[in-house]
Amino acid sequence: MNLVKKLPLYSIYLRLAFAGLILAAAIIQFDGSRWFINTLIIAGLVSDIYDGIITRRLQVSARNLRRLDSHVDQIFWVAIVIASFIIYPLFFKQHWLYLMLLIGAEITCYLISLVRFQKEVATQALASKLWTLVLCATLIQVIATGNATILFQICFYLGIISRLEIICMVFIIKQWTHDIPTVYHAYLLRNNRPIKRYKLLNC
Numbered sequence: 768m769n770l771v772k773k774l775p776l777y778s779i780y781l782r783l784a785f786a787g788l789i790l791a792a793a794i795i796q797f798d799g800s801r802w803f804i805n806t807l808i809i810a811g812l813v814s815d816i817y818d819g820i821i822t823r824r825l826q827v828s829a830r831n832l833r834r835l836d837s838h839v840d841q842i843f844w845v846a847i848v849i850a851s852f853i854i855y856p857l858f859f860k861q862h863w864l865y866l867m868l869l870i871g872a873e874i875t876c877y878l879i880s881l882v883r884f885q886k887e888v889a890t891q892a893l894a895s896k897l898w899t900l901v902l903c904a905t906l907i908q909v910i911a912t913g914n915a916t917i918l919f920q921i922c923f924y925l926g927i928i929s930r931l932e933i934i935c936m937v938f939i940i941k942q943w944t945h946d947i948p949t950v951y952h953a954y955l956l957r958n959n960r961p962i963k964r965y966k967l968l969n970c
Contacts, residue, residue, distance in 0.1 A: 775836075776835075778814045778815075778817070779835055779836050779839050780839075781811075781814055782811045782814055782815060782839050782840070782843050783839050783842060783843070785807045785808075785810065785811045785814075785843065785846075786811075786839075786842050786843045786845075786846035786847075787846070788807055789804050789807050789808070789846050789847060789850045790846050790849060790850055792804050792807075792850070793849070793850035793851075793853040793854055794853060796853075796854070801854065801910050801911055804847075804850055804854075804910055805907045805910055805911060808847055808903060808906065808907055808910075809903075809907070811843055812899070812900075812903050815836075815840060815843075815899075833889050833891075833945045833946070834886070834887065834889055834945075836889075837887060837888070837889045838887075844902070847906050848906070850910070851906050851909050851910055854909075854910055854913075855909055855910070855913040857913070858909055858913060858914060858915075862919060865919070865923045868923075868927065869923060869926045869927065869930075872926065872927055872930035872931070873930060875930070875934065876888050876930055876933045876934055876937070879934055879937050879938070880937050880943070883937060883938075883943075884937075884942070884943035886943045888933055888937065889945035889946070890933055890936055890937075890945065890946070890947045891945065891946045891947070891948075892929065892932060892933060892936070892947060892948060892949060893948050893949055894925070894928065894929040894932050894949070895929045895932075895933065897925065897929070898922070898925045898926050898929045901918065901921055901922045901925055902922050902926070904918055905918040905919050905921075905922045932949070932950050935950045935953070936950055936953040939953040939954055939956075939957050940953050940956050940957055941956075941957055944956065947962075948962070948963075
């Protein structure tokens, strides 16, 4: 594999490095650390959006690469949440029940997928991508100001809805696959019908 075709892999590893830098900045909390963290969050989100597009354009998409991308995404977002908690713990104490419900829904998705297919979830659904954008905006506001009341409410309900859709997908499909845009597409796959994937949305 030449250097150009390794770009998606490098993008994934870059996001992993961002996760480490975000945690370090939150712990040290130097002048401008919140600005630095939010810049890395945005950069990581952009890399996550475009590495899938690049992967398909270079025709190097593979299951192992998609699974690695999902693992690193988890690490990246967990690092951001931990950093947010370090900077503004009061926000998390005030919303701990909602956060536990979101975490529980996320864990449930992965447990069901592991039980059914012995593999983790990698649906890359459209609703999940929308939730990721709202989650990103919410955490950026928390880091910048210590509060995100309206955004957090939207983030919570959208997160629950998108996790429920993933659970439905996992029960609907007969065998593990990745990049399923919606639950309707999961139904089509179950019936061995072709589905339309969206290159620009990486799903």
